[in-house]
Amino acid sequence: RKEVEQDPGPFNVPEGATVAFNCTYSNSASQSFFWYRQDCRKEPKLLMSVYSSGNEDGRFTAQLNRASQYISLLIRDSKLSDSATYLCVVNTGFQKLVFGTGTRLLVSP
Amino acid sequence: EPEVTQTPSHQVTQMGQEVILRCVPISNHLYFYWYRQILGQKVEFLVSFYNNEISEKSEIFDDQFSVERPDGSNFTLKIRSTKLEDSAMYFCASRGTQGPSKYFGPGTRLTVT
Numbered sequence: 001r002k003e004v005e006q007d008p009g010p011f012n013v014p015e016g017a018t019v020a021f022n023c024t025y026s027n028s029a030s031q032s033f034f035w036y037r038q039d040c041r042k043e044p045k046l047l048m049s050v051y052s053s054g055n056e057d058g059r060f061t062a063q064l065n066r067a068s069q070y071i072s073l074l075i076r077d078s079k080l081s082d083s084a085t086y087l088c089v090v091n092t093g094f095q096k097l098v099f100g101t102g103t104r105l106l107v108s109p
Numbered sequence: 110e111p112e113v114t115q116t117p118s119h120q121v122t123q124m125g126q127e128v129i130l131r132c133v134p135i136s137n138h139l140y141f142y143w144y145r146q147i148l149g150q151k152v153e154f155l156v157s158f159y160n161n162e163i164s165e166k167s168e169i170f171d172d173q174f175s176v177e178r179p180d181g182s183n184f185t186l187k188i189r190s191t192k193l194e195d196s197a198m199y200f201c202a203s204r205g206t207q208g209p210s211k212y213f214g215p216g217t218r219l220t221v222t
Contacts, residue, residue, distance in 0.1 A: 041198070043200055043215050044152060044213050046211045087151075087152070095140065095142070095157035096142075096165060097154065099153070100151060102151065
C-alpha cells in the first residue's frame with residue numbers, strides 16, 4: 001500500500017465551482033499533515049497545515065480524520081489561478097516529508 | 110519572504126560524471142534537506158542534515174550521494190558517478206526549529222545523457 005495515496009485527476013472544473021480532493025495515508029503514527037501546491041516544473045509550496053479540528057484559510061478548507069487516516073481539501077469559488085497540482089503530505093515525526101503523487105486541478109473560464 | 114536559492118537551475122551531464130548541486134538555505138535555519146522528483150512522479154525524500162551530520166536518509170541515497178555544508182551558508186549535494194536514472198528535479202529545503210519543510214528552493218533540473 002502506498003504511504004500517501006491520492007486520485008491523480010485531472011479534475012476539470014469551471015470558474016466558481018467548488019472542488020474537493022481526498023487523500024489517505026497508511027502510517028497511523030503520522031503526526032503532521034499538510035497540503036502543498038505545485039505548479040508545473042516548480043517547487044512545492046505550502047498551502048496549509050491540516051488539523052483534526054479542521055481549518056480554513058480563505059477559500060480553502062482542510063479536514064483530517066485520524067481514525068480513517070483520511071485528509072481532505074475543499075476549494076470554494078475556484079479561480080483560474082487555482083490550476084495546479086495539489087500534494088497531500090504527511091510527516092511521521094522523523095525528519096522527512098512523505099508526498100502523495102498529487103491531484104491535478106484544471107479550472108477553466 | 111525569505112527564500113531558499115539553488116544553482117544551477119539546469120545541469121546537463123554525461124553518465125559517469127560527478128555533479129555538485131548547490132543550495133543556500135534560509136540564513137537562520139538549522140535543518141536542511143534534499144528531495145528529488147523524477148518527471149511525472151512524486152516528490153521523494155533523499156536526506157536530512159542537522160548539526161553538520163546526516164540525520165536521516167532514504168534508500169535512494171546510496172554511496173553515490175553525499176552532502177556537505179562547506180561553509181556557513183551553502184549546502185551541497187554531490188552525485189559521484191551519475192546514472193541515467195538520476196535525471197530528475199532536485200529540490201533543497203530548509204526549516205527552523207519548528208514546523209515542516211515550508212521552504213523549498215526552485216530546484217535544479219539534472220539531465221544525465
